[in-house]
Amino acid sequence: LPAAKGFVANSFYSGLTPTEFFFHTMAGREGLVDTAVKTAETGYMQRRLVKSLEDLCSQYDLTVRSSTGDIIQFIYGGDGLATAAMEGKDEPLEFKRVLDNIRAVHRSRGEPALSKNELVLTAESIMKKSEFLCGQDSFLQEIKKFIQSMSEKIKKTRDKYGINDNGTTEPRVLYQLDRITPTQLEKFLETCREKYMRAQMEPGSAVGALCAQSIGEPGTQMTLKTFHFAGVASMNITLGVPRIKEIINASKAISTPIITAHLDTDGDPDFARLVKGRIEKTLLGEISEYIEEVFLPDDCFILVKLSLERIRLLRLEVVVQGIPEVSRAVIHIDEQSGKEKYKLLVEGDNLRAVMATHGVKGTRTTSNNTYEVEKTLGIEAARTTIINEIQYTMVNHGMSIDRRHVMLLSDLMTYKGEVLGITRFGLAKMKESVLMLASFEKTADHLFDAAYFGQKDSVCGVSECIIMGIPMNIGTGLFKLLHKADKEASPARRPLIFDNPDFHVTLTT
Secondary structure, eight states, X not given: OOGGGGOXXXXXXXXXXXXXXXXXXXXXXXXXXXXXXXXXXXXXXXXXXXXXXXXXXXXXXXXXXXXXXXXXXXXXXXXXXXXXXXXXXXXXXXXXXXXXXXXXXXXXXTSOOOOHHHHHHHHHHHHTSGGGGGSOHHHHHHHHHHXXXXXXXXXXXXXXXXXXXXXXXXXXXXXXXXXXXXXXXXXXXXXXXXXXXXXXXXXXXXXXHHHHHHXXXXXXXXXXXOEEOTTSTTOEEOOSHHHHHHHHHTXXXXXXXXXXXXXXXXXXXXXXXXXXXXXXXXXXXXXXXXXXXXXXXXXXXXXXXXXXXXXXXXXXXXXXXXXTTOOEEEEEEEOTTSSOEEEEEEESSOHHXXXXXXXXXXXXXXXXXXXXXXXXXXXXXXXXXXXXXXXXXHHHTTOOOOHHHHHHHHHHHHTTSSOOOSSHHHHHHHOXXXXXXXXXXXXXXXXXXXXXXXXXXXXXXXXXXXXXTOOOSSGGGGOOOOOOOSSOSSOOOOOOGGGOGGGOOOOOX
């Protein structure tokens, strides 16, 4: 074996050993090739994303529609907020920061501090005003939850130092602890409302192009390598650009299909082994001491001697069992909540069979294969899987994309009722426009077919408008103006040149 299996311990200054030098060249070359291959991969991926998403646009009724009027989302990102206006993680504002800012700016010295109950009641009375009705319920709930947590904090502080709520405790300085005054509270709620209203998505925004760029750009910074699954020996999972490509292409057979199965009793390692035995396929050879052919003068047969010790060790109930599509199952130990919890990671495809296995909690069983999930659980589950998988891959590479972009992409892939990949086949099912498809791939084929079948093109998408050189209906082009003209709308018909008898030569027979 080479020294240290390829680890380069020396610097260029101290001098590399011959084996180190050789491994160093290998690693360096791999890095260069990887970079060269990656730019082509991600560039093509981004082009496909842009082509499929370019004509999506937020409308005046808050829906996101394609240029042909198909609804992709009923409200952009589930809340209608613009991604550029986010503070914090995917949220329109960070309450604590806003409150600290208000406290610093508006000291309001002459006012008394609010007690726990006063804080909640004052906030509720302010939020009942008409200007707060424009916000979504979920947003108002978030504010209420924050105010509630602040009131609990005030109560805890006052209980700790024995401060009463009627303002008679001495020394008076104690009332400065966790102090919120009515003016500060009012300013805080006003600022929250203002920031929320400013974060609304404007009609006409090219949300599709924004989504394509937000997913394509981090892709150029990802490395192509596969990652090791944390805490599981030899469980490799495809990540990085190849994984994003698989998800976007809606591949039927992915390179590392893994089903995560939670168990009915997740604290018992013995139970985990039992369920693992039911899922993983066990072959006869694994549990027999020997298998041999026996030839007798009047008979010939195969003699199998089973090893009870092996069967007891593997915890098998029925001899030779399991799901044929599963290559293996690994018991994964979660130690997040302090105590050990066991779940199974199953390498293989048959999600339905794994969910139906006795001892597996079916409601908490997921797969990373979109096609398999769609087949087993339906289109909504497939959409959720696409969202989770893209986010998981990005997070593993230390990148965070706003969830609204990922939601828009997965909605586009699933809105037709089946999972369509962003490839020339999926695109042909998503889009009707001939010019758009011709501008993407297989130009001659599309144009030939369209001419042969006499197809019409309504020239409403982005690509078609650019080809024809007319303004597109996205952004400022979304706005339509109705104008009442003074003069007659339809112009008078001019006589055709063929209707003039002077130009007709009479035929003599």
